[in-house]
Amino acid sequence: MRGRFNGPTLIGYAAFLALLLYGLAHVYWASGGGGFPFGADDANPEYSAFQHVGRGQLAPWIAVWFLGSAAVAFLMALPRRRRIPTGVLVGPSVLSAAVVFFTLADFRILGNLAYVFMLRFGAINWTVINQLFAVASVGLMVASAVIYQRRTSGACTRCGRSDSDAGWTSRESAARWGKKAAYTAVVVPLIYASTRWAWALGFPLGISDQLWQEGKKDHLWILGAALATMGALGSLLTLGLVQRWGEIFPRWMVGLRGRRVPLLLAIIPAVLVSIMVTIAGVMYIRLHFQGAFDNEKDDWGATVPETIWPVWGLALAAATLAYYFRRRGICKRCGRG
Structure with a gap:
């Protein structure tokens, strides 16, 4: 049983x-x-x-x-x-x-x-x-x-290892390609956030003056900047997938410092975010193909930056996979390590 x-x-x-x-x-x-x-x-x-x-x-x-x-x-x-x-x-x-x-x-x-x-x-x-x-x-x-x-x-159902594992899943290989993926996942959301920060600071980057004025009256740009900042801060946490503080809690975390970061504590949020931003980005790409924004060509800053979100999502997913490959220890089921 x-x-x-x-x-x-x-x-x-x-x-x-x-x-x-x-x-x-x-x-x-x-x-x-x-x-x-x-x-x-x-x-x-x-x-x-x-x-x-x-x-x-x-x-x-x-x-x-x-x-x-x-x-x-x-x-x-x-x-x-x-x-x-x-x-x-x-x-x-x-x-x-x-x-x-x-x-x-x-x-x-x-x-x-x-x-x-x-x-x-x-x-x-x-x-x-x-x-x-x-x-x-x-x-x-x-x-x-x-x-x-x-x-x-014939691989282990728990860890995925087998006797013929490919080299790209090794700790050393995952550390190399995972770092590239993590840096990509940091840069892409900052491109998006820069447009929202510009609007909040009074620069209508990628949008018409009319739209900027309308948003200013309703305080939309402050809200947009706040949401963009949340995304940017979240993207910086991606560095934890390739930095030591993503594996060992830093000194300033009283009560946790020096302890190992639980694997799922890093992986679950990263996987969820990668799925959500990829879904969102694909939706914007679909709407562009459907012509939903044809009358808003002067306001490209409101819809075009989102179309690169799938790059963000896929890069984050790759960085998370590399983090898993680097940190998975000896498997309790198959004994491989």
Whole structure:
């Protein structure tokens, strides 16, 4: 029993249950139930990839997608004696996550997180709650796919090591490419923040004087500068992924100084931020292709800097992966180190 219900297996079943429940929720909405959160029924349909698609058309497709994803997650969670070729299940898992990340989810997840830190909980709406659940569901599915890939390739399901590990996963190699990724993840958000700081200081960089004056009256630029500063400070924390203080608490942290930084304390926030900024950046790219900003060419500073956020997100994800490779110790399951 213990082998059948270990941590990796439970992740697979958790993914299956979450995807199944959300698929059934869309079956309810497709049948006429109230509260459908996406498409034309979105509280802000102008941000949706399905802006002009109503519940009757969209809900059945989403239901099929999540129920199909649930079936894939269930197959990956089955005992190892029932293996299915890796690509048959891992490929659809990655595709399912990409569809959710880049169509159902958008920048409002990141924006609402910032509002939570500012104690403005009223900004969170039903659509954002659904986006969070959808992203968490497919996130569990991707984690299950990683475990399944490890299991079918003979690697340790806990640490991912195998007897034929590639050189790029070694501590020395990860330290080299991880540092490049971390510095990239620091610079990109500073490019975005510089426009918001300029507006707050009275310089309409990348926007028309009219828009700047309108924002000034409503104090939007002060709020924008505050949010940009939060992002910039967060990006500087990325340096902890390649600096000693990201592994050992510094002296000024009374009660913690000298202790090792727990691995998950650094990894979980970094992974979440990398996902959210990538989703937000892709949304802005999608809106540009859809022509949503064609009438705002003089205000490029308001929408173009966000299009490089996927670089930020991918760089942060790479830096986090390198941090994991450098810091994973001897595995309690397989004994490799």
